[in-house]
Amino acid sequence: MYTAVKPLSKYLQFKSVHIYDAIFTLHSKCTVALLLACTFLLSSKQYFGDPIQCVKQKDVDISMDYIHAYCWIYGAYMQDNVTLAPSRRVNALLQCRPDVVGREVPPENRRYIRYYQWVVLVLLLESFVFYLPAFLWKLWEGGRLKHLCDDFHKIAVCKDKSRSHLRILVNYFTSDYKETHFRYFVIYVFCEILNISISLVNILLLDVFFGGFWARYYDALLALYDGDFEQWNSITMQVFPKCSKCEVFIGGAGGSDSKYDFLCLLPLNMLNEKIFAFLWMWFIFVTGLVSLKFLYRLVTVFYPGMRFQLMRARTRFMPKSHLQLALRNCSFGDWFVLMRVGNNISPEMFRKLLEELYEAQSLTKRVPPGADEI
Known part of the structure; x- marks a missing residue:
């Protein structure tokens, strides 16, 4: 598994000159590394198997590959009346009890799990979006800090060269670069504002994507903190169910459709619920940090x-x-x-x-x- 995320180690290597501050690095670089690591893990079938696995009766003459592809494309579903205190019937459905799963669920009570196939793509897209401010700042910064500071790391053992470069810095800061430095500052603040905007938009979009993700996971994490694993499972299954149903329609010999009902397992949701529990806390953490950093920036300005x-x-x-x-x-x-x-x-x-x-x-x-x- 380490080989899957090993390329990220080079991305997180410390540079001799830091063009980002600590909070900027946490938001734009560490978050990107976390999202890419989660993407690699979820897309590695050798560790967690196929994303969807369905079972069929012996008398059904349909290829399992077709069933898996059909349910993956058109989406499996579950009962839509799950609450924070599920009834026995809903608990039985979530636990894949055959006596309940075999019953018909009315179309109006179905909640299709179509987000399932988009999770990896969403994480990948988030990684690109979170990296955008760091990329823009690196592009606009133009190597100014490296030009000013890099020589100190290279000539630290040579006092004469160090004094010579120090005089160069003195001449630089006694020269008139006020407009250049003002633009430098404005661009950096713009990237910080972009960090805040990305964090807030990301929170809103995840809530829409998973349907009440933030409120539900708050209760789930409280249950986990209290050691109530049964409550944790019942809440997280509302967002990431492990068991679902799928209806497959096959054209019969007479031209009419034949409907087949299958029970499907969603193995990756065992990993999704834990990944997004951590990301829930991480996104709240970095959003709070970049917001506080922006308040600090306003204080230093005024x-x-x-x-x-x-x-x-x-x-x-x-x-x-x-x-x-x-x-x-x-x-x-x-x-x-x-x-x-x-x-x-x-x-x-x-x-x-x-x-x-x-x-x-x-x-x-x-x-x-x-x-x-x-």
């Missing part, structure tokens, strides 16, 4: 004091007056890029960078305007 305190916390023991002077001409976009650089170099090196910026600003402050032209 409260300059917050930005200064965050920078001061990262520079550790640097005097407050020195830091204020180093950030004297620092716009919001400059601050954002500085913080991103700080996430990719050591705290000691970042403090040296701010001290060099302080020295550069002090020199500019002491030299009268136009003195360099004399």
Whole structure:
């Protein structure tokens, strides 16, 4: 089974320069890896068998391959009056008791399980959608952070080269890149908003796709937490039934249709109920995180004091007056890029960078305007 998901290990390898923050990585990269792993597992017949398995009477002369294909394409069904406290009749149907399954279920009381064949495709589509913000940011970021920080990882053992690259960074941040940095920040925030939008839309679509998925699984997880496995089974079977019925119509010799009734098992739903129990918690978790991160972003935009305190916390023991002077001409976009650089170099090196910026600003402050032209 490990060989099925082994290619994902390269996708999750840590890079020397991180262009995403931790929450962005959880939402766009870890979620994609989880969804792809679930897709591989559900599509691997060698581990969980065929997705649908039907049984027939001995006197029925129909190929089992035809029965399986017919029920897979047109959908099996179950009784549609399942509640949170199922009756004995419904429990017997869910448990595949022959004395109940053999009875006719009126068409108006049937709930067809047509989503079953779409689960793998939906998970695959979700993985592409969740990866979209990361792909867009990687495309629009253009390798700026790698250009600014990658050399520090390569020349960490060489102090002379490290000081040389530090001076390059100082020259970069004392130059006028305010518009470039502002666009850089706006694009990143757009990707964060895209993360929130994708999470919320995903929650709504899953609820429609499975029919009350979020409300039902909340009760199911509470039952699981209480150790009530019977209640867990009765609730999850409403979303992912393991047993269903299927009617197959075959043209007879006289031209009229003959109807045959079959009992079908849905083995993958044993895995689906557990996969989506985990995904239920994971989607709620990442949606909450990206929402909190967006609130944090709003606070940093509207409260300059917050930005200064965050920078001061990262520079550790640097005097407050020195830091204020180093950030004297620092716009919001400059601050954002500085913080991103700080996430990719050591705290000691970042403090040296701010001290060099302080020295550069002090020199500019002491030299009268136009003195360099004399």
